[in-house]
Amino acid sequence: MMNVFVTGATGFLGTVLIKRLAGKGHTVYTLIRNRERAEDWLDGLPKKTQEAVRFVEGDVMKPLAGLQESQIDALKGTIDTVIHSAAYLSFDASERERVLESNFEGTKGLLDAAERLGVRQFLHVSTAYTLGMDDVGVETLYETKGREFVNAYEESKCHAEHEVLSRQDRFCVAILRPAIIVGDSETGEADSTFGLYGVMRAVELMKRHSEKDRTKAADASTIVVSDEDETHLVPVDYVADLIVGAVTESENGLIYHVTNPNPPTNGMIMKAIQKGFEFPELTWVPFEAADRLSRLEQKMNEPLAVFEPYLNRTIAFSHDNTDRLLKRMNHPPLNMDSAMLERIVRGYRKRHVNAEEV
Template sequence: MNVFVTGGTGFLGMDLVNRLVEEGHDVYVLVRSQKKADQLFNRLSQKEQEQVHIIEGDLGKEKLGLSVVNMKELTGTIDAVYHSAAYLSFDPNDRDALFEINVQGTKNLLALAEQMQVSKFIHVSTAYTLGDRKEGFEQLYPLDSNFVNAYEESKCHAEHAVMSYQDRFDVHIMRPAIIIGDSETGEADTNFGMYGVMRAVELLKKKMARSRDSLSDKKMKILVGLEDTTHIVPVDYITKLLVAGLTRAKKNHVYNLVNPSPPDNHLIMEAIKEGMDFQAIELIPYEDYSTLSLEELKLNEPLQVFKPYLNRTIYFHDDNTRDLLAKANEPSLEMDRPMLLRIVRGFRDRRKTLIKQ
């Protein structure tokens, strides 16, 4: 197939492009600059590069700002669109930018997809358009839901825009949970979710190593809902599902791409401690917030933005996703301690990997 991809130079997008190319598809990737395209090509072999076509454009513009030549080339050529580009921010000051990119950008792409005469539109959303609910369904949520932040709200509006096109081409909404590194290599290029916690631990380890205090003599407290579970999902598992959806997803359906057996936060934090080789952490529940020292309060402050995601147990229905896996003859995700350790160590050793490259 000829597939058009937005967000193809991002963390998830590059993995998606790689898998599409491996399966023999020709991929047209929207980029805003040649520098971004070079980053993508560096991950591909010479032969694979021949299957990737760079299209310069901008989601914020009508027809994405594509040239007349590009429009002529793409119209009647593209079979399916993957829309994975998005602006991710939890800062309330970014509300206007979030809606401009995530909502209006999606509408611009939908209009272009209709003009290109595509037959399928796969929208990569987020499992957290459910707002503050503790039960997630594979259906659209009301636009007036109580959202945790403007990012969630913008993605919910984008989902409604996508579904409004279901009479013009097949649409599929794919909702990944919290995406982390590759299940085998641990490789990742993201600073959100669990990586915010790992980054805090990494900085703490460096700080304590520089101080006169022995690492074994002092422990710092981190607030965690130890019994809560977190829907973290490896990037390669998500791309497997996205590509399976290209030929096997049911039209006009929503898919919750979540962890069928999400690990509890105690297991995640123990894996972080072991994988980062740093035991000078004491995990305490949020009810013990008052016991934190000023230094510990400062340590925990940047982690609070992730609290609604890393410290809230949510039950997600995923019947559509299970059906998709069965049709593709693919196993479901089984995340165990060794997988978590590989992912944590992938983060720990990321600079060594960059130096080797």
């Protein structure tokens, strides 16, 4: 069993990751900024997970992840692996500096702390979209100079990847690049507002409007999304499994695409949403046809504009490294069918219906 230091533990992916690590018998040191909030989060987890967690107060926005010399001395030689899953996710251009500072400078600071702690391994959770505007993703580093990124988040993660791999002579490093993370493959449970959940939120608003005035349902029932393009959705439990597997099975200096080997088309996804929301009036049109929408539909689709680069193109990701990792883990590849998509939609619906009732 190992002592694993995790950032981003209280987030959507981090919470599932912590449960998986505890289930494997590892002791988990979680970096926290606010003890009261962290204790509230921990209280909601299974007893076995609670017993495995140790809090370490710090802040990835500060040098050495905010760790004091006394903390470093106490933990030195104790931590086997660092898993860096914390990130500041924003597509807002006005937050560019904060995104770069958190995701790039924060990673550098954590790497420095890992060196001081004498860890054996550093696993970095990045994103599959460090490829920028390319349509083919490879399991190697992308050049940062001259690359057109969709947003600062992608750019910050690409720079961070270069920094991580520059340390591979000091400890074992590996990079995991998840695509668009969605709910649990079996329960559909999720705690996210990005990607697919932004689309479902828009559909939810459309359905409410349609139910209020059935005579105007046709004015609020169209989502802008390309029908034939494929979107790399990956269930959160699958992502967590690969990260945990990488603790013992990854190879130094390699990059792993945590993507979907058979990604669903947007048409498949929208049909699952149509069915899950019991909203037969729901239709979808490609981005070039957005001008045909009613004013109300245009307004409801506005928040989805930031997702256009991810929903309006098909990307082919290589996954040779990941295939080898899965084989060593004895873990099957992802098989996302219509039934799984429907479970993910039901998970969203269940969560939001329950929230409204409370």
